[in-house]
Amino acid sequence: MPLLQEMTWPRVEAALRRSDLVVVPIGSTEQHGPHLPLATDFLVAAHIAKRVGERLEAVVAPVLPFGYAPYHLDFAGTITLDEATLRAALLQLCRSLLRHGARHFLVVNGHGGNTASAESVALELAGQGALCAVSQWWELARELNPAWGHGDFSHAGVVETAVVLAICPEACDLAALRPTTLTPLSANIRSEYASRFRFGKGTVSVRVPMRRLSATGNLGEVDPALATSELGREILESIVDYLVAFGKEFATVPTGG
Ligand SMILES: [Zn+2]
Numbered sequence: 001m002p003l004l005q006e007m008t009w010p011r012v013e014a015a016l017r018r019s020d021l022v023v024v025p026i027g028s029t030e031q032h033g034p035h036l037p038l039a040t041d042f043l044v045a046a047h048i049a050k051r052v053g054e055r056l057e058a059v060v061a062p063v064l065p066f067g068y069a070p071y072h073l074d075f076a077g078t079i080t081l082d083e084a085t086l087r088a089a090l091l092q093l094c095r096s097l098l099r100h101g102a103r104h105f106l107v108v109n110g111h112g113g114n115t116a117s118a119e120s121v122a123l124e125l126a127g128q129g130a131l132c133a134v135s136q137w138w139e140l141a142r143e144l145n146p147a148w149g150h151g152d153f154s155h156a157g158v159v160e161t162a163v164v165l166a167i168c169p170e171a172c173d174l175a176a177l178r179p180t181t182l183t184p185l186s187a188n189i190r191s192e193y194a195s196r197f198r199f200g201k202g203t204v205s206v207r208v209p210m211r212r213l214s215a216t217g218n219l220g221e222v223d224p225a226l227a228t229s230e231l232g233r234e235i236l237e238s239i240v241d242y243l244v245a246f247g248k249e250f251a252t253v254p255t256g257g
Helices: 009-018 041-056 083-099 112-126 139-145 159-168 229-251
Strands: 021-024 106-108 131-136 190-193 196-199 201-207
Touching: 021 041, 021 083, 021 229, 041 106, 041 139, 041 159, 041 229, 083 106, 083 112, 106 112, 106 201, 106 229, 131 139, 131 229, 139 159, 139 229, 159 229
Parallel strands: 021 106, 106 131
Antiparallel strands: 190 196, 196 201
């Protein structure tokens, strides 16, 4: 049983002696358009982490259900930590496990707003005798097969919708989908992907509240015919395979601590 919360302390002790790699899922509680649950980011991270932990026989930390998501606060239900709090929570989670023998951390991140904090924690752990890998499942998905979901890896877009349908269909409400109209920042500055805005031949990152870009909170046009649970299962399978292979090799990298 790799979930830390379901283990007794002697089992955790024994498990960390067998493998000093811990899988750490982190997410967010935030709006995901009219059709996906607020838990989306932590459900997906926890799901991937559990499957990876099972196959690696590595301890899986409890999912951190809150992240850094102030730009979603215009939509009901979104809960955000400030960035310093998220960074401190993740660092202290990892440091606690470090004390129990963990030396390799594999963060499974479910939310783009958490990336900077996770990277910062990874840098700090590197100076404390541990190694921390940070993975973003939607980026891995795009790298593994850019054609999935017609290339829509956006917030609450086709790929994310398919993945949630595969994990938790009862929490989805595809009947609530409405045509998505994206509001450009100006005549020639238009959102291309998340915070990347196209202007002429190049792109520039501009951070704005989600409501300024999309009245419904999702960025892609989700065609229910494309976003299927079968697609979601295929994507999850590939990401889990990838992270298991990575985790096996990562666990052998000397930490130098
Ligand atoms: Zn999401």
